[in-house]
Amino acid sequence: MADVAAPRLELEQAVKHFGAVHALDDGSITLRAGEAHALLGENGAGKSTLVKILGGVYRPDAGVLRIDGEATDFSGPAASRDAGVSIIFQEPSLFPDLSVAENIFMGRQPLAAGRRIDRRRMEREAHSIFDSLGVHIDPARPARGLSVADQQLVEIAKALSLNARVLVMDEPTAALTNVEVQRLFDVIVTLRERGAAVLFISHRLEEVFACCQRVTIMRDGRFVRTAPIEDVTIDDIIRSMVGRDLETLFPKSETTPKDVVLEVEGLSSVGVFDDISFTVRRGEIVALAGLVGAGRTEVARAIFGIDRYGAGSVRVGGRELPNGRPKAAMAAGVALVPEDRRQQGLVMDMSIDQNVALASLSRLSALGLIRHSSERRLATTWAEKLQVKYGRMRNTVSTLSGGNQQKVVLGKWLAREPQLLIIDEPTRGIDVGTKAEVHRLLDGLVAGGMAVLMISSELPEVLGMADRVIVLREGRVTAQLARAEATEDAVMRAATGQVAAA
């Protein structure tokens, strides 16, 4: 399938710095027509910077970009598109009020006589693109309400309508169900058969092995190695990505769980999750595992009270929590470190100390008035404890790196001395070094008697950190595994609904 002509796209030793931050020091990749190429690396390895360079969003400070053998320079996203490169971002952004067909052809709608948009032709062409992909979406319907999987397909259709010869898919399967993932793989095969080069970025190694022919691994902003998929094993890959062995990443001390802190019984929310029951004790880490879309975050939100649930109960320390009242959950000693740090975990435009203090304001007030000195003291105490690297306390948190931002969120919640810490994707978007710190921290917390409910999509993290693993699939609990029984195989099977062998 790899052809002898020049590769579709070649990036050689691209460099991109943002001030003192080295996002990319050696970004190199070669994409060939007809090939699905996986780009692997931990968060912070430089993958998204590389993708943005390919998409014309960033211009590299150094390095060479070649399209079909010719050196080029993208002046912006339009230039990248014109060169035949299409990026399908993780969060597709369509125009919800416009039809699917119009989304595909915006700005290039086919015209009839008198420069009038020819809707029939537009829809017919959209149809034929969907047909060629083997999928089935009504081009006349509004884009609003499409599932993430379908939105992605519309983006792919858009790319094809632009005669994209390089398609970059950034974490495409993160929000897809099994069926949808399979459909996507079939589409990728079709794209390859049409001669496109596909760059597939994912954390899910099993998927990489299922659909890609070649692998490139990055670490700490640098190219590490590239090889045909047949020549590598999962261990090879992990070792290249991480630079060290798996075990040292997850320091896990032995703890004896004590009394029950959280009891969830029969929790249900129509269409989201059904009959969720489990407990979490003091001194243990319970992980909620499963594929994205399984409903784990929704369960956490329901427990904390952000969303109301339909049936069931949540008890903390023996007392039932009222439905849908975060304040009550907080008063009962529950803390939630949310999935989306930037939108939910922090107020980006507020200072570091204000963010740390945000959940503790009543404690820091006397006669209703906030004591700024106490606020500052709280913030510096926790910044120190968590070793947050910052310039000044009054800088906004947007100036911090992802890892340090996560520490601020943690500090905010730990300052309340909760009994139960719910943490959703604890190390997403964080560099490797800080990841280990966070894990050590969690370990220390449970050793000290806290109960931790952890949601994670990173299987190694789940397997490494959890005392018990609860697997969700499509809103239901499919397995509750003790640490010893929780193998990758067992968890994945429960997550994907496959019957265990024998």
Place this chain on the structure above:
Amino acid sequence: MTSDVVARPAPARSSGNGSSGNGVAHRLRSVLRWEAGLVVVLAAVLIYGSGESSTFLTGTTLFNLGYNVGYIAIMAMPMTFIVMTGEIDLSVASMLGLSGSMVGYLWHHGWGIWPAMLVAIVVGVVGGALNGFLVVRVGLPSIAVTIGSLTLYRGIAEILLGSQTIPAPNDRPFPTWFDNLGALGVAGSQLTWSTLFFLVFAVIFGVILHLTSLGRSLYAIGLQPEAAQFTGIRVARIKFWLYVASGVFCAFAGILLTAQNASVTYNAGTGLELNVVAMVLFGGVSIFGGRGTIPGVVLSIAIFATLQIALTDQNVDPNVQNIITGLLLLISVIVPNGGEALRRLRSRLRRPPRRR
């Protein structure tokens, strides 16, 4: 106020590893810079006014300030909070008119002044609650809702009074103490009751915004409503009660205006919502929410008020005053954005250096 297209200020660029510190040393300075700028402008206006007229810096001016602007300033206080949470309330002037009209209507029908005023305040509560309900519970955009309620409340005022002026020829005149509330200063001084009330409210609102956790919550709601919710802040509840408060304060202002004029017609205060918004925005409160201070708004009100008097003293056309109000409003939003625009222009003109 959801951002209008094209008008969202450019977000601080942050790649995965965080951007170089463009953070709040800058923002803190820009906040103080605005208030400091307002102080300068106020001083300039005072100098201009006293330069042109020897009687400018006297008690009479203070009285006139309060008379002209006191009741409007009172409405600006809850408006500040509402805009800080990213919403808006354009029905303020109509509620002003409606409450005054309610007082007039009841008075006309023989009610006592105190019950009439009480009912007017209740009307403020109900009107504010309606706004709050539609914005918060039903989830409608506040600009659309308050344009609707603006029309609705004015309409109800019209239904109540029609084309009458209360007290009508056959009515009892308002009680003397009531008229004096508007016509005379506090304890014979030059400080109008409306100014006194305004100052008290300003202190209360200022303390709340800058020193309490409720105030901090308002900033959080304006800057990042989702994160605020995740911290246990009851966003919906706070917004709802802010609208109720706005209704109450506007009703109160409506009573004061009635006292001041010693009469009321249904169209009292028509169009004043724009003045209120202008005062708040010129005070440095961002239309997007999450930024601004009470001292800034107070300064802004002072500027508007003294400017009006200074210009009137000079017999400057009230129309020119309108133009100036509009320009001040425009300035208050252009200046913060102008810096950004200039920066963008400069970077577009400066080509990036050729790569090797």
Place this chain on the structure above:
Amino acid sequence: MTAGAIGREIDGRSWLVGLLRAREIGIVLLIAIVVIVTSVHNSHFLTANSVQQLLSGAAIVALLGVGETLVLVTRNVDLSVGSVLGLSAYVVGDLFKHEHIPVWSGFVIGIAVGMVCGAVNGLIVTALRVPSLVVTLGMLYVVRGVDSKIVNGNRIDPDAIPNSFTAVGYKNILGVPWLAVIVAIVVVVVGFVMRSMRSSRELYAIGSNPDAAALAGIPIGRRVFSAFVVSGGLAGLGGALFLALHAQIDNSGGTGYELTVVAAAVVGGVAIFGGSGSVVGAALGALLLNTVSQALVASRVSSFWNDAIAGGLLLCAIAFDRWLSLRVTRSLLSAERSTA
């Protein structure tokens, strides 16, 4: 992919179109209901004369509504239209009085005045990135002030205005007022452009998802600027028509129009947050509001109820919109789930 499936696909289109049409049809129905109910009480309501009044009374608001729609669709708002109307009306009137300009140029100048104001708005909004609510609010003041300054207490009286100009205000063609015909033509032309021209579809894209629009390379600044220029120009034309209709103008012309215009557009189905709505809808919204207020007069309900009802209607319209969009999303989502 069987033929049957494809057939079902293309049929799927009709329900979408139906949904889009529903709003406009709903308004026409409402208008019909109001007219019928009122004429039961007052048979004069359905006479030719009265219908002509309905049409010409709504015409100018409808015209401004068309321009406002373009702006609203991009997720902006133009609150200066009333003042621009007043300014343009006065300028044209003044030119008739003192310069005796030809009749046709009255319209051209009106439009030009409006376009200049629109361009200022557009420039500040796009180049300086200032929120349109604030810009047009400020402009409302500034233009009103400038207008009053120019007017300076004077008034243009009917004798200053040429008859052929005012003829547009009260004459009919084939029983339909010229005013309504002109506005209808504008509605049809602009409506066609909005539906079928690439650059206007980009307006919808900008309002529907501004970030995606930027990513897609749509020239947002240019498009939004044009929307404001058109809105201003139509407000200016409205000013000329206002002058023709009322045959006199002082400094209060057009005051308060802006809110009626926005209300008409929203009632007509234009989303206040952009992305959807049609100029036909806005025009029908204006017609509905005017019909309701005339119906009240005809029913001997005091005109004092006008504002209250308009306000109530507006609130109902936006609540209805919200309910509708929630229902649509829910039904689309469940359709997805059932086929997944």
